[in-house]
Amino acid sequence: MHRKVPKFVETHLDEIIERWKQLMKEDHGDRFFQIMPDEVVEKTSHEFAGLIVSNLTEDGQMYESKLHDFSERIVRLGWSITLVMKAIENFSDTVYEMLWEAEVINDSNVAEYFEVLNGWIRPLREEVVEAYSNTWERTVSLQKIALQELSASLIPVVDKVSVMPLVGTIDTERAKLIMENLLEGVVRHRSEVVLLDITGVPVVDTMVAHHIIQAADAVRLVGARCMLVGIRPEIAQTIVALGIDLNEFTTTSTLQRGMQEALALTNRQIVEVDE
Structure with a gap:
């Protein structure tokens, strides 16, 4: 079961990304894609899909390293945390829906597959939130230092x-x-x-x-x-x-x-x- 999900994502990646884009447009309109070049959307989408595969096929330490690097890049791109959380949710929903359509998921195994999908989506959310939190703390700290420097002597x-x-x-x-x-x-x-x-x-x-x-x-x-x-x-x-x-x-x-x-x-x- 754990092998079927990454295999399915790899096989249907292009369709998953297209349907994910459509969901993002429905939620945020074309504004979502206007603020990002097409190549950035494509690259980030493929990296995200690659994380799904890595989580289910690689050892924990290697996956955590990839997850951390991905989260840091997302923050540097300047995406809001609300937008990123919605993008993760829509990607997960798209994969889940397509697994149903392909009859990989059915009434007899839905609970087990739900646990598998939740297993790779939860750490990604947590790592992204932590990355944003750390970046925010660094930004606030740097701003305080800058303001202190601006408090010039007489x-x-x-x-x-x-x-x-x-x-x-x-x-x-x-x-x-x-x-x-x-x-x-x-x-x-x-x-x-x-x-x-x-x-x-x-x-x-x-x-x-x-x-x-x-x-x-x-x-x-x-x-x-x-x-x-x-x-x-x-x-x-x-x-x-x-x-x-x-x-x-x-x-x-x-x-x-x-x-x-x-x-x-x-x-x-x-x-x-x-x-």
């Missing part, structure tokens, strides 16, 4: 004036890092005015505003003044709609205007010199 621009450019989403963990870098930079550079540039922050909500206000309060405690620059029109509308109080801030729309304000606060100004 940059001294001119004497007594420093800038901290903020880029990306600000969560609680990153806000803590920003606060530490900000306070260390103020003390180290003896800054009197600090410009927090939020030009690169995509969304300013209540939580982000709270973190910014906390940072400004901390800066005041070490004897410096904090300015908020880079406020885009949509950010200004959000701040007003949320009722966030930034009255204690000096705010400007651009870093350039912020520098002019900062220089004024330190009794300096930018002047044009005739050549």
